[in-house]
Structure formats: structure tokens, C-alpha cells
Amino acid sequence: MLVLIGILIIIAGFLLRFNPLLVIMASALATGLAAGLDIAAIVAAFGKAFNDTRYVSIIWIVLPVIGLLEAYGLQQHARSLIGRIRSGAVGGLLIGYLLIRQIFAALGLTSVAGHPQTVRPLVAPMAEAAAEAQNPALTIAQREEVKAYSAATDNVGLFFGEDIFLAIGSILLMKGVLDGYGYQIEPLHFSLWAIPTAIAAFVIHSFRLWRLDKRMRAPAERGA
């Protein structure tokens, strides 16, 4: 039972916003002590695991390429692609953005879009303008809702696209943790199993965007 103290420490530590690296180390030490290991043995066990899972941190070798491409305007180019989504309707516009965001994320291009990069300067204003065109008498609450859905669409697209990429942090983390239990699994398997959920996320969120679109129609148009 005592070994569960590590789980309590990690939950409390994250909840109380301590530095996560410190929390993880404290959790490992407490868990090891509770299991009857001495400090040196725990440090060695953690060191061995850290060395065995170094591949989890090799994803950062892509940064020089991303840095080069962004210095030459990759984000601007992505923005101009998003700006070309041709849909006068707020629902169609956000569904188009959801699809682009998911595809970019699945290709490992998670940072070409995002809240500061695309949602605030581009997607939210475009969605608001589309909603206004649909219903000139848009209320403040409706404007807020459209903006909130713009940010929500970015999150859904990112979360349920990125895990299809072969070497994103979460995939390598899963590989690392399962390695610790003696299961060696290729990253491709995790990627493939992310696809059904990616499709479900697209369908569910698109349905909700379609309903948002209905709500943003003028009452006369809804036949009310």
C-alpha cells in the first residue's frame, strides 16, 4: 500500500503547480523508499530508465528545420492557406479549419497553427465576420460563443491529429513506458490506433459546429 504514495505526490504536486520535474523526482524517491530501496539504488534505477528512454527526447532534432522554415515564413504561408477557406458560413469555415488543423498536426506540423499564430489573428475574426453576415443582429453572447468555438476547434484539431504523427512526444512517451514493462512496440502501431479516434473527433466536432451554424442564423431564416 505504501508504494502508492508516489501517485499521491504526483497528483498533489501537479495540482499545486510545483515544478513538474521536481514533483516527478520526489514521486520516484518516495515510491522507491516505500518499496524498500535505498536512495542510491533509486537514483541508479531512475538513471538507468532515463538513459534507456533517451529516444523520447530526440524529437527536438526537428527544431533546426522548423526554425529555418519559420524564419522564411512557413507560418505566414499556413495562414494564407487558412485564409483561403471559401465558406461564407461560420459552420463550414470552422469545419474547414478543423480539417486543416488535424492534417497539419498529423504531419508533425503542430506549431504552424495555434491560438496566437492563427486563431486570434485569423480564424476567430473570420468566424465572427461569417456569423455577422448570417445574422446582422448577432448578440454579444453569440459573438463570444463563436470566438470560444474557434479556440475549441483549434484544440480539438491539434489533440486528435498530432497522435497520428509517428514521433510526437506522447507516442514516444507511450513507447518508453511500455518498454519499462518489457513490451517493445513500434511507434507506427500507436499512430495507426490514433486514426479511429481522429475520425470520430472530426465527426463529433463537425456536428457541433453545424449546430452552432444553425444557432447563428437569423430567426427568420430558421423559419421561427
Next chain:
Amino acid sequence: MITLGFVYVLAGLTFALFAVLGVADHSNSKRFGNGVFWGLLALSMLVGDYLGDFGNGLLVLALVAIAGTGQIGRAPGGDVPAEIQATRAARHGPFLLLVALIIPAVALAGTFLFKWLPGLADPKQATLISLALGVLIALAVGMARLRPPPLLPLQQGRRLLDAVGWAAILPQMLASLGAVFALAGVGEVVGDLVGAAIPHGSLFGAVLAYGLGMAFFTMVMGNAFAAFPVMLAAVGMPLLIMQYEGDPAVVAAIGMLAGFCGTLMTPMAANFNLVPAALLELKNPYGVIKAQIGTALPLLAVNIVFIWLFAF
């Protein structure tokens, strides 16, 4: 034959150059902390196999001490001005996207190629080796056409890494914690507890506990990565994978995505949920979460059903 060792040398050299460039950046008041942090990571990548278990443990303690005492940080500015980026984007846009696509294309093609042509690269590590080759090819193609100052990719890459900061090693630290949990037998203890709470022999009950637990712990901690080793040790490994012989790839992959559903519903994940509300100047700071719950809940249910359908 290319092995994972090649990837570690490449990563080690990259981190070493980031460390040197970081120390040379006088505009950053924490340049020495950054230099030591990325330098230690370079050391781990390059010679980790020769440091011994305890030596590696001390290295980790040093990394944690530097990050935990706030010794690393980023320098302000350094962005290429927006107008210059826009002019360059108008000229190179489609080419930039093409270069970006080289990395996943090579990673995927190499994964299959190295299995089909054994002997070229370690087939067990085909994806990671292919990813590294993809990075090198993309960099070479980009440099050949764009002809930037030679250090520009490394300087910009370092700025991006400084923006990530200590979080760059969070997944690796969590994976290591998972190994300590495994060693200490955390899974067996929680498995017994959870096993007692779930009606005996109920596979669906175990899947439900796993999926809901992943989402719940993610909501509490604000981080699906942190919830993953906990829930895997607690329910995924002892019950779903060992007792019911579920496919570990499915249990892990879709379990993580169940955790992401939790991320959509919690103010603890401030970067995704609260910061955008502030950026968009919403009156309700929880407006984004409110817009996400209607997607997150049905998707969580779908994930739980997917695990039940696909893993067994």
C-alpha cells in the same frame, strides 16, 4: 548498419550546439543555466551508455535541480520581423510546406523500407532512424534552396527549444517514473484495489475504469502525459494488458486519447483552455472549456468503446 546510436549522436551534437549558442547569447540573463541544462542533455545523448546507472541518476538530479530552481529561461525577441517573413512567404511558401512534408514522408517510407530491406538499419528502431534521416534531408534541401546564413537553423531552433524550456524533457522524465513505478510494483497494488472495486470478471468494467480514470486524472493534473504512467500502472497494465491480454498498443494509444478528452475539460490545462480565452478577450474565462465539453464527453465514450472493441 544504422542503429539508434546514430540518432543519439545526432541529437547529442544538436543539443551541444544549442548549449554553446545559448551561453554565447548575452541578451539572456539565464544563459549559463541554459548552457548547462542543454549541455547535460547533450552529454546524456552522446555518452549516456558509459556513465553508469548511478552516474545517469546524478545527471538527472542535476537537470532537475537546474530546472527546479528556475535557472533556465529564454531571451526576449530574436524573431525574424513579420514583414520580412511575409515577403519571404510570398516567394517561398509552397516550397516551405514541401520541405516540412519531407520529415513525415521519410519517417513513414523509411519505416517500411528498413523492414523490407533488412541490414540497412536496425528494424526495431526503423521509425526513429528514418525520422532522423528525414530531418537531415529536409535541412539539406532547405539550406540548398534558401541559402540562409549557416547558423540560422541552429539559432532559430535554439530559440524554439528555449521557449519550450525544461518541459522538453518532461515526457522522458515521466517515462522514467513509469519504470520506477514498475520496479516498485505500484501496478500490482493498485490493480488489487481496483480489481476489488470492479465486479469480478467484468472486462467492460475494467475498460471503463481505465478510460474514465485517464480523463479524470488528466483533469486533476492538467496533463495527460502525467496521467498516463499512473493509469497504465494502475489499471491498464495489471488488468487490461496482463489479465485480459489486451493489445498494449491499443490500450496505450486510445487510453492517451481518452486523457486528451480530459484536457479539453479542465482549467488546469491553462495553455489550451484559459490562455486562448484571454487572447480572444472572452468575458467568460471558461468559455473555451464550455464550448469543448460537448465534444469531449461523447468522444470519451467513443474512446472507451474503441478500447473495448479493438484491444480484445
